[in-house]
Amino acid sequence: MFSILRCLSWVALVCSAASFASPSAQADEPLAQQVRSLLSNRCFACHGPDEEERQAGLRLDERSAMLGEADSGMRPVVPGDPEASELLRRIVSGDESERMPPLDFGPPLPPAEIDLIRQWIEQGAKLPQHWSFVVPQRSALPQPPQARDFPQWQTHPVDRFVRARQVEHGLQPSGEASRAELLRRLSLDLIGLPPTPAEVAHFTADTRPDAYERQVDRLLASPAFGEHWARKWLDLARYADSAGYADDPSRTIWAYRDWVINALNDNLSVAQFTVDQIAGDLLPQPTTQQLVATAFHRNTLTNNEGGTNDEEFRNVAVVDRVNTTMAVWMGVTMACAQCHTHKYDPFTHEEYFQLFAIFNQTQDEDRRDESPTLELYTDAQAREREQWQTRLQVIEKLLQQPTPEIRESMRRWEQRLSEPS
Template sequence: MRMNFRPLPLPLILAAALPCLSSSSLLALDEVPETAASAAAIEHFEKKIRPLLSARCYSCHSAKAKTVHGGLLLDSAAGIAKGGDSGPAISPKTPDESLLLTVLKYSDDDIQMPPKGKLPDDEIALLTDWVRRGAVFPKSDDAVMLMDDGIDFDEGRKFWSFQPANEQPLPDVRHKTWPAQRMDHFLLAAMEQNDLQPSPEAGKATLLRRLSFDLTGLPPAPEDVEAFLLDNRPDAYERQVDRLLQSPQFGERWARFWLDLARYTDKTASWLDSTGDAHLYRDWIVQAMNQDMPYDEFVKRQLATDMMPSTGPEDLPALGFLGLSPNYWKELKLPCEIIKVIVADEWEERVDAVTRTYLGLTVACARCHDHKFDPISTEDYYALAGIFASCRIAGRPTIEEELYEPVKEAKSKVEGLQKTLASLKKKKPVPTEKINELTQQIKIIEESTPYYNTPVATVMVEESLHVVRAGKRADEGSTLDYRPEPQDLNLFIRGNPNRLGDVVPRRFLTVLSPSSSSPQRFNNGSGRLELAEAITSDAASLTARVIVNRIWGRYFGQGLVTTPSNFGQLGARPSHPELLDDMAARFIKNGWSLKTLHREIVLSATYRQSSNPDAADMNVDPDNRLLSRMPRRRLDYEQWRDAMLLSSGQLDQTLGGPAVTLDDNNNHRRTLYATVHRRDMSNVLLSHDFPDPTSHSPMRQQTTTALQGLYALNGPLLSHQADALAARLISDCETDEARIDRAYHLLFSRPPTNRERQLGLAFLQDTGEPADGESAAGDQAADAWPKYAHVLLMSNEFAYVD
């Protein structure tokens, strides 16, 4: 990272930060809620560790083993804790010295496990990391009701998240004039039961800044704040809500929320399949959000728009949810047994992304065995995996195929000419005349072919993948055989595609299907459309709960369910179950309208509360689960950067288009359009809590690190934006006092206090004597203003929303 060091005065840095150094803003942001942390650890165990233990250890060290060797059981938390004949398996205080790791690494001459041969290094590394992180092993008494012959699905359907969502009667409250929306009644009732009172309504300027960031990701213009302050109509706030909901920037703000879930990327490693015009998917999401596409339609188009007669080629970018899935390198010189495992891992990733995003369920944990906690069988997993095994990633133009046929021919000709060009350029001497002739031919073909530059979306096509041997012997490599007909997968014993069980027909999850019958087979091609329809019909209540909870979490810092992608047994229980059910039921009743949901939340009295904490309330509800105050929230990196660009007057608000790298100092587009590289992530994004695009990300985990502070002090972004902001202030206003006032209105949506104004004036006027005695006062002022602007941009108040 290139550093542009510009020394800033410490007293001014501290003074600029003082207005917002409250106890709320100084919370350790790298602390992850316990429920979220434990759920993530258990999910990792179920997906990575238990299958490994099952495959390598359970034949000798489980309750089902014919003989338990060494008295050691590794299939339960109790067994792990107890250890075996040789002592404890895990040493919590010195994990690297744990006996389990010693025997796995063959460090002990007396005991080496497994006795038939040392495990591969990557498997030992997984188990080592697990032990170092505390050897999390879920308690067996948390598991679902299991019968001798499998899962009791009728019992499983009784779990709260699998129940139908219904509108709930409004609870009685004492403070009857406070609720502004239905949701307020439920929240107020819970507050009153705990002797809490709602906080006063926030001031109008604070409220508009909060609303603008939440709905558009940008701060309000000073002129909009002034107009709102002067608007005394009873529906003045409601008018602001409707204005911002109709803003094109609404779609950009909420598209980024969705792209985290969809593990969006613009680029991937050069040796993997190209992501094509990936930005078409991102732009489709923006458009869908702005148009308030019904969420059930939104789901269907992302999974199967190509199978829907009501949609056309212009909707194909929606398939980027699956089309941009991570894919792994397949070295076809290797035996097909290895390639089959790689392909099976890709199918698992798609099952995981789809079920966690739309259903909030960790179905991929059932790849190797029945889910240990939720009513999801191994057959359920392979029923879904067969859907993704019956389609593959490909590129398709966003126009009708018949219109694109001439383009295919033209591109084939151009490709041939370019190969010839490449070979000619290597000759000595270089045949310049021939090169110019071929270059002109290419130009003519490109310009004369209609639709030549039609974007090609990365989509799914109906072809099943089969891995077969390239020859008769295993050492002759592998071939990927794509076939037009769909396939049902065999159950893979312990997740191994080279050990096959019974064939499992493609279908939906048993627990979410009507209880009166077995799940119906999917017969329409791969089954993608039938899957999407099941998600929004059979599983409608769960699907609605999940998306309502996700959006709620973005407004209030945490969801009603604090594990937004796990609504199973290991997930958190809702803090307000009746409220979640009521909102989910009405979300469906209102035509799955996301904007209606947003509108209800931001019009609520709960949302409009002040964020100033009351000491007594903090003692009763320190985590603010009852929402007796609005949480103060730190801006995402995207909001923070965009707010800088907007305040300095440099933000390019053009919608859509290809991504632009953040390393380009002339990139003034919204951060939504910054290049996301799956295998070579931008260091700036990495250091500012951007999610890993290789996997589904249920929520941002905010951290506070020294590197972030150094970036704010010395990074090129703040340096350049401070210069631009200073230039704007000097151009807009004639006096330093007016410039300071303007800066505060631009950055904080408020005027400075007298103390803040005096601090700023004192710094700007106290430039000191130049060393050579020749620099003009104007030059000194021009140097002082960027420093002053830099301090304001890196202040806490600019990075938080109240």
């Protein structure tokens, strides 16, 4: 199963590889993005994602739609053939009754923008994809010139990407780092703390061939690893030890913070890390820690200032859960669809509130006491609580059984009732 540690270790490589896409892809993307922005500003109002406002059955925000036939029977865009593309013909038309955009919407496109669309069609009329919808692919390793002059840059695939960028900017590699420098960089990267003098001295004196790997393992096993990397996740989860708004009262939600730290240190799989936070309470027989994980959704602000409308801010919290969940796990700004169908991404106004409905089933009511809450115990407290629960059961059972004194009292009372008055 894909683990969080492996995921973090690949972040740098993926980011580096993304910067070295093929030259053709780099050349196409700016043009496609420019045309997408142009179409959005001048065309999407009538030919975009909003079905109610769409005219002539023409949709220009999806490539598959613009390549098909519109209601007129014409193909708006014919990749590689601007002259056969109805879109371009209507844009440059001298007939005001058919020129697009219409006069009541705005002025005609200037020559520079028309040339941009023409060039875009000639190059295949591709539209940019949102980065979060693009399947990651392993890039080919670059073959930077002068690499043979620096053999130390051949020890890892990432080095090739770094060296290629150095060549691009006319930079020369730095010399090999000293043991102290290397450990400092490694320690700051993995746990966010510099090494102690004793750790530096130990690493410097370690002549074993796997000395560096041993340091990596030591730092990954350190509790500070989870503490360091949890900060980054907690920022995404909008974690805070206070409720926000007005007087910003304190809240007790540190157990969620500790859960994230422990999940990283325990190398919890990304899949389980996701499920536990999004829907840990919906799992069959969830553990206490899985319930704690769902506090991801309780990191919303709470406005308990006097005079505020609790229902209003309860809805604000639900909106925040929708937007944050989609931003963190899907990498999209779903918030746009809260008020209207998304202008760029494939989300409708209706779909937004379908997601809203999923989160609109919580019991929190924007209250100062932050209820409902979950009682948590240390291991020692849990054992002691279990012992008290056992004793309580014995006592309750005892109370339900009549004592000899109660029996005798009952007998005398019954006897008095049976005596003639």
